[in-house]
Amino acid sequence: MLERLVDKVLGLPAAEVPKPVVTRDLVIPMPDGVRLLADRYRPPGTEPLPVVLVRSPYGRRGPMGALFGATFARRGFQVVVQSVRGTFGSGGEFRAFRQEKEDGLATAAWLREQPWCDGRLAMAGASYLGHTQWAVAPYLDPPLEAMCLGVTASEFTTAFYPGGVMALDNMLSWSAQIGRQEERFAAVPNPVRIKRTRRAMSHLPLRSADVAAIGKRVPFLADVTTHAESPEDWAETDHSGRLAELTTPTSMVTGWYDLFLARQLTDFKALQAAGARTRLTIGPWKHGEPASFRPMLADQASWLAAHLLDDRAQLHRPPVRVFLQQAATWLDFEQWPPAESKPKTFYLQPVGGLADDEPGDTAPDRFTYDPADPTPTVGGPMLSGEAKQHDNRSVEARADVLVYTRPPLARDLDVIGEVSATIHVRTSTPHADVFVRLCDVDPKGVSLNVCDGVLRVPGADGVKAVEVVLDPTAYRFRRGHRLRVHVSGGAFPRFARNHGTGDPTADAVATVPCHFEVFHDPEHPSGVTLAVFG
Incomplete structure (x- = not known):
């Protein structure tokens, strides 16, 4: 009864096999003598079977065992859920991200030697459980049969330091x-x-x-x-360099407010360009949002069924499926970004304007960023706090935020694809950040964040053209709404404040205010470029 209730809550079809057989605390030896523990879930009956490997730092019982072990095993898969090194009974020290390649490859080799494994391996999971897949898949021979990549990426460093800011x-x-x-x-x-x-x-x-x-x-x-000042020290955890060689079929699920969204879409584009079999689903979710569990698990179960059980019924859909926000509809495409989307730039104007035409000869706007009173942020792709969309009016009212607003739209405007901004700035110190946010303002004045980005400004004198990459989106700006762009020197505590001193992020304590000039004239046409659909 409980298992049927779980399936119903997750929106999965009824299980087709009896209650799985569970073997606890399998001991899997690593080359250095450390022993990792795992639980094995299998449907009762004939062996050997392929194995779906799930490697987790969050434990192998409780939610991890229920979602990825029991749920998949009830659908005919043999699943091994392993606690990674230094977590939940597994030996050794947990050094996040730095240990998963060697341990993952050793685990795969051990599984293939077991009499109950037929030699075929797939992997599944989300977030860090996706990182453990990327740490193995490009290096494994023979390759994985399938990868199920929920809210994850082939490298995490760009999520640690987006735009060079922690x-x-x-x-x-x-x-x-x-x-x-x-x-x-x-x-x-x-x-x-x-x-x-x-x-x-x-x-x-x-x-x-x-x-x-x-x-x-x-x-x-x-x-x-x-x-934070030497992201190259994470190079051993970056597996993006092997994307073009990957032959394993991959299925990806992410959300418009997920912290790994941009990198996951980069992975998808690289795989699709290389001719790999891959598909992508993007919903209106943040990282770990319960509403995303149902579609993600259904996606992974169908992908595993196609590649391990030869049930290919759900493969007959376009490679890209995205949720168009504020339109409450799903759209299918052959690629990301969709070919129907074209770039259109909206330019910053004097007196807080935003327009289709380049600005005239006007003076720059000015503000001061004080790291002792850092510009706050609400909403966005965060693990905790006020994530996703929130009213930004309290932030917009601050003196350290410049706001540029377009007149009301005469008709709906769909933006589907990648978003960027070019902001021409001059700063009083060589240590500064530029934060740009795109908002949707309704007729009542409520200003909801759509997407944003940050960049650490190169330390150079004079006016600099700062190219800020905002997160991709699929969003309908409705008729009568206004587009709005924020420009500021930070977004705290979303991003660590720039102290203005050049001191390392880990040790900085002293602060120096930074005076900004933002230019919008014929020689310095600052603006935001949107992927306008249709």
Whole structure:
């Protein structure tokens, strides 16, 4: 009865096999002598079978076992859910992202030697569980039969430091989560702990923000803060260089407010360009949103069925399926971005205007960014706090935010594809960031964020053309609504503040205000470029 209820909640078809047989605490040896633990789920009956491998830092029981173990096994798959090194009973030390290639390859080799495995392997999972797939798939011979990639990417460094700026909110939130995840009652929501973690985002220096948040050190936070100025030190965790060689069929699910969205779409484009079999689904979700579980698990179950059980019924759909926000409809395309989308630039104008035409000869706009009172942000692709869309009027009212607004639209405007901005700026210090956000303003004045991006400005004198890449989107700006663009010097605590001193992110404490000039004239046509559909 409970299993049928789970299937109903997840929107999956009724299970076709009896209750799976579960073998707990399989011991899988690593080359260095460390032993990792795993649970095996299989349908009762004939062996050997292919194996779906799920490698997780979040435990192999509870939600991980229920969602990926029991649910898939009830559909005829043999599943092995493994706790990665240093987590939930597995030996060794957990060094996030840095250990998964060697351990994953050793696990795959061990599985193929077992009499109950027929030699075929696939992988499934989401987020970090997707990283563990990318850490194995490009290097495995023979290759995986299938990959099921939920809200993940072939490299995470661009999500750690988008535009060269540390994603503080996401990095500290995840550090706090993994730092206490094995404590008693850690899975129970605790408002006091949540408040303490959010307060710790203002703690300086950032290298000790983990202690401020949860009272102890978390190695990942030390890694991610220490290497903020040297992202190349994460090169061993970047598997994007092997995309063109990957032959494994891949299915991807992500959301418009997911922190890995941009990189996952880059992966999809590279695979499609290389001729690989791949498909993509993008919904109106943030990372880990419960509403995304049903479509993601259904997607992964159908992909596994096609490539392990030869049930190809659900393969007959276009490669790209996206949800058009504010239109409440799904659209199918042959590629991303869709061929029907064309770039159109809207230019910043004097007195806060935004127009189709390039500006005339006007003076620059000015504001001062003070890292001691950093420009706040609401909404966006965050793990915690006010994620997705929120009213931005309180931020827009600040003196350190420039706002440019277009007149009301005469008809609906669909934007489907990639978004970018070119902002011509001059700064009083060589250490500055530029944050650009696109908003949708309704007739009542409510200003909802759609997508945004940040860039650390190269330290050079004079006026600089700053090219900011915003997150992709599929969004309908309705008739009577207005497009709005924000320009500011930061978005805290979404991104770590730029102290204006050049001190390393991990150690910076002192602050220096930065004076900005934003130019919009014939020689410096600042604007935002949207992918207009149709």
